Amino acid sequence: MGLHRLIGRLAMTPFSKALPAMGDTERAALEAGTVGFEGQLFAGQPDFDALIARGPNRLTDEERHFLDHEVNTLIGMLDDHAIDKAGDLPPEVWRYLREQRFFGMIIPKEHGGLGFGHYAHAEVVTRIATVNTACAVTVMVPNSLGPAELLLRYGTPAQQQHYLPRLADGRELPCFGLTSPHAGSDAAAIPDRGVLTERDIDGRRVRGFSVRFDKRYITLAPVASVVGLAFQAVDPSRPAGQQELGITCALLPVPTPGMEIGHRHRPMDSAFMNGPIRGDDVFVPMDWVIGGEERVGQGWRMLMECLAAGRAISLPAMGAAMQQTALFVVNGYGQVREQFGLPIGRFHAIAGITAQMAARLYATDAARRYTAAALDAGERPSVASAILKVQLTEAGRRAVNDGMDVLGGKGIIAGPRNLLGVAYRHAPIAITVEGANLLSRALIIFGQGATRCHPFVLEEMGAVQAQDPERLGRALVGHVGHVMRNLWRSLAHAPVRGHPPADLRAEARLLTSLSARYALTADLAMGLLGGKLKRMELLSARLGDALAALYLAAACVWRYEVEKDPTMLPVARAAIRLQLHEAATLLRDLYANLPSRFLRAMAPMLLHGTGHLAPLRDREALALADALRTQPALMRWLCPDVSRPKRGGLLDLMLALEAARALGDEVPELNKALRRAGSLEEVARGSRNPEAALAYLRAAEQVIGVDEE
Structure with missing residues (x-):
């Protein structure tokens, strides 16, 4: 007997007891995706040549043009406070999203989509999210985990030819129903059941499933025209113990008999659409199963393989946007707002917060960009994507919390001039969805x-x-x-x-x-x-x-x-x-x-x-904060996606900072005059550049001011 065989025989019994049991759903999750540089770190042998060989992120000319034109045009249509108060995007924004194929970014050109890479997709979401979270969520969902990606990877040719062009140009708006009231984090245990049966439809016998389901927290459900649905398929004709076929994914058009779109959910009173979906004895023909009959029971593997990439894109992009916006706000407000005769950004307590925010942003955004480069190279790093989801959403929440501390009273008064209030309210949403962070960190x-x-x-x-x-x-x-x-x-x-x-x-x-x-x-x-x-x-x-x-x-x-x-x-x-x-x-x-x-x-x-x-060290933090305050190019490098909104507090801050740069060393004196109140026009007349001085004073007063009702 060889040595290896002997060792294996001696170890087999204790290892069989020590190693955790692994079911089919857990195996599907484990086998989903690929292993990248995170595997070298786990093994204790990182190879920096392999790390650097990944190369930089790249955008095609079409992707760059879309970001510089269509995305900027969209952002110029977004008023964060007005959208939040209305509880929905304006009709012209919905129309523009459809016309410019924002819902078809990941769909290839041959099916009528934009055919963008992962990095471009993430950049679009990040830029929109710096201005309005509701619009960013609306754009990201059809391009993230949902029917489009499942159809691209697993759909039958007929399903692809029918749905992909309609999803790309916005004729169809999708949602995907996975979470059930009794299966949240344990999504693989969804109780929704589809019983294999046959029905007479238009004079012919059709195989399919009679499905009963109850889903909640489904983003875009209230406005969806096609519903992706995950359910447990069952074949009662099989012997006992073999009837469970496994999780199955299907597409249901709206309306479908027996399916009901429930009343709207309001996650933290956000303006993006979210709601429940319910169904009783809903007949799902086999042609509606994504991939057809041969894909029955493979839904969990399909979902896990899609999540292996999807977790690295949309929610990390939202977290990056929150960080960039919070750092921009803290650094900028720290230059405009004065107390005790000094800009508050020069006080060590606030300078320390600013430096920490910048260092965290550099690290999290580096990981986001590196993983996007890996995705565009064809990898599907499941562990790295979970790292990004947790780390970027947590970093976004922390950055907004830090920003609220710096803003003080300015940050807690609701209204169009509030700089971070809506983001603060939204922060817990990203922590919760696509695998709650508490679950993701450990499991x-x-x-x-x-x-x-x-x-x-x-x-x-x-x-x-x-x-x-x-x-x-x-x-x-x-x-x-x-x-x-x-x-x-x-x-x-x-x-x-x-x-x-x-x-x-x-x-x-x-x-x-x-x-x-x-x-x-x-x-x-x-x-x-x-x-x-x-x-x-x-x-x-x-x-x-x-x-x-x-x-x-x-x-x-x-x-x-x-x-x-x-x-x-x-x-x-x-x-x-x-x-x-x-x-x-x-x-x-x-x-x-x-x-x-x-x-x-x-x-x-x-x-x-x-x-x-x-x-x-304190001296390093203070030096970094000083560099952020005095070197605008450094902030542009760290916060490249912070974009110019239609109106509101962020626009006020941008205008104040632009006017301050035109005035140079006159700003401290103007700030003192601003504190003394009086006529802004009179103060501006004493400046070397009265027109620029008045523009700054008016913008700064808006930045410092809060809203009244």
């Missing part, structure tokens, strides 16, 4: 990452399921060698692989070392706890968050290299240090909470050298 980022990204775990699970001792033995020998290598790299030296930018070599060395320690820690936690780790969500969430922090730090290295702008070096360094500090802190917290006295005692040795990873 998707680490739970899926532990099997997909680890070089040996998935092979071990497959060997146990196949009861193959030889295969298990080979995987275990490789796994032990992997652990020993990472132990050596953690205790002694972790060599940098590849050629990171010379300016960031020290940060790349720290990232490599921390990646090895993360890989070792993940193996120790899995080895100690086995399948129990899946249920110990406080521990697995820390492991998920630490992997996310490493991914964001690596993306910063990539971004600095491909953008090749040395003026961004202080921001890039701050962003990387911030993420490395976060990862190290999470690992220390993890060891402190492991149910092993031995590993807790080993933690100082295994994590030695990570205690000095302070993210931003």
